[in-house]
Amino acid sequence: MSTPHVLLGLLVDGPKHGYDLKRAHDLKLPRAKPVAFGQVYATLGRLVRDGLVVPAGQDRDAGPDRTSYELTEEGRKALKEWIAAVEAPMPHLSSVLLAKVVVALLVGDVNQAREYLAAQRAAHTTRLRELTGVKTDPDASLSDVIAADFGIAHLDADLRWLQTTLDRVADLHREVTTR
Amino acid sequence: MSYLSARGLVRSYGRTPALRGVNLDVEEGEIVAVTGPSGCGKSTLLHCLAGILRPDAGEVTYRGRRIDTLSEGARAALRRTEFGVLFQFGQLVAELTAAENVALPLLLAGTGRREARTAALSWLDRLGVADFADQRPGEMSGGQQQRCAVARALVTEPRVLFCDEPTGALDSLAGEQVLGHLVRLAREQRTTVVLVTHDVQVAAYGDREIMLRDGAADPTGLGTVAAQQ
Ligand SMILES: Nc1ncnc2c1ncn2[C@@H]1O[C@H](COP(=O)(O)OP(=O)(O)O)[C@@H](O)[C@H]1O
Ligand SMILES: [Mg+2]
Numbered sequence: 219m220s221t222p223h224v225l226l227g228l229l230v231d232g233p234k235h236g237y238d239l240k241r242a243h244d245l246k247l248p249r250a251k252p253v254a255f256g257q258v259y260a261t262l263g264r265l266v267r268d269g270l271v272v273p274a275g276q277d278r279d280a281g282p283d284r285t286s287y288e289l290t291e292e293g294r295k296a297l298k299e300w301i302a303a304v305e306a307p308m309p310h311l312s313s314v315l316l317a318k319v320v321v322a323l324l325v326g327d328v329n330q331a332r333e334y335l336a337a338q339r340a341a342h343t344t345r346l347r348e349l350t351g352v353k354t355d356p357d358a359s360l361s362d363v364i365a366a367d368f369g370i371a372h373l374d375a376d377l378r379w380l381q382t383t384l385d386r387v388a389d390l391h392r393e394v395t396t397r
Numbered sequence: 398m399s400y401l402s403a404r405g406l407v408r409s410y411g412r413t414p415a416l417r418g419v420n421l422d423v424e425e426g427e428i429v430a431v432t433g434p435s436g437c438g439k440s441t442l443l444h445c446l447a448g449i450l451r452p453d454a455g456e457v458t459y460r461g462r463r464i465d466t467l468s469e470g471a472r473a474a475l476r477r478t479e480f481g482v483l484f485q486f487g488q489l490v491a492e493l494t495a496a497e498n499v500a501l502p503l504l505l506a507g508t509g510r511r512e513a514r515t516a517a518l519s520w521l522d523r524l525g526v527a528d529f530a531d532q533r534p535g536e537m538s539g540g541q542q543q544r545c546a547v548a549r550a551l552v553t554e555p556r557v558l559f560c561d562e563p564t565g566a567l568d569s570l571a572g573e574q575v576l577g578h579l580v581r582l583a584r585e586q587r588t589t590v591v592l593v594t595h596d597v598q599v600a601a602y603g604d605r606e607i608m609l610r611d612g613a614a615d616p617t618g619l620g621t622v623a624a625q626q
Contacts, residue, residue: 332619332620333619336617336618336619339618340618343597343600343601343606346597346598346601347601347603347604349601350598350601350602353573353577354577354580354581354602356581370598370601374597374598377597378597384618384619384620385620388619388620
């Protein structure tokens, strides 16, 4: 997962509290799942252990949530390496879609496969429309637009596959029902 | 009754059926995407709705009035005054400048030269292509030409804009600019838009999607539709 590196990236312009990091994460990556506070603190703990960040002072009413954290030289280096590393070009979400269709066909329920595909297609289309709305909002920032583009491109790929599969399964359905 | 409706539309080209009983309703101010694979009848449907083609059977009503039964002249008048159309490309007159192209529908409707030019310049500006007012289409990129075509389609302030694959010939960023402008301006003017496309990303600019399949609407998206009548 990329949360540790995103947190490192958010510390590039200066020390931040766990709370600020959570807020900045959710703001910069509006299309990702919001990160939980617990996950932020657990991740910071590991980053401290690995020497990538260090605590950089506490507020008066010191509690764990009022500690601010700072990037180390090691941390900067790790961040640079992570950015440079190409990800294995594997489909992520689509593997779940595929699994459901394969399982439905294994069970021999062509109709359920079709209904699932049509419903998934509708859900993807709705999401695509929402992201297009984000992109066309006159107040959208460049990072909003490129994050929306990222989501759109992936939904588009899934949708092509969903439609082709729907067509194939419809053919299969016709064969099965007219036999 | 809906703003624009089709009931049981049937249309063939010789022995090739293109529409086999299409029903559809569009409300005022809506942006509706009509989608479906190539050859499913999208363009034929659009032409019937816009009064360009006459269906073999079925009805098209617009603001409570049947328009498929109107004479060719009456339908042409409707297209000049109430409807706008935008195709994939090739709508601009190559010999005229961008401003002259955009002014053309107004001149044909009897608007004076000066007034038509002023309106044309203002629409080119709203589409971000004011700098090209005195250039000919051949001197503009595909995206800039298509933005001029949008200006030309909207200059008469139509109530309904019919678009057939309006960005089909453009790369994705140029297409996005055309659609972004088109949708923003349509909302500002409360123009109803029927947007025909095979591209899911283009369809996502609409408020709603109507799927066509083998010449009929496919509300479930399951891909097998019985023709309705
Ligand atoms: N002018 C024409 N002459 C003969 N057949 C046509 C003509 N226009 C369309 N068709 C046929 O009618 C069907 C629907 O075409 P069309 O409405 O252009 O679909 P779409 O726009 O969805 O690709 C197709 O089978 C197409 O080949
Ligand atoms: Mg077509």
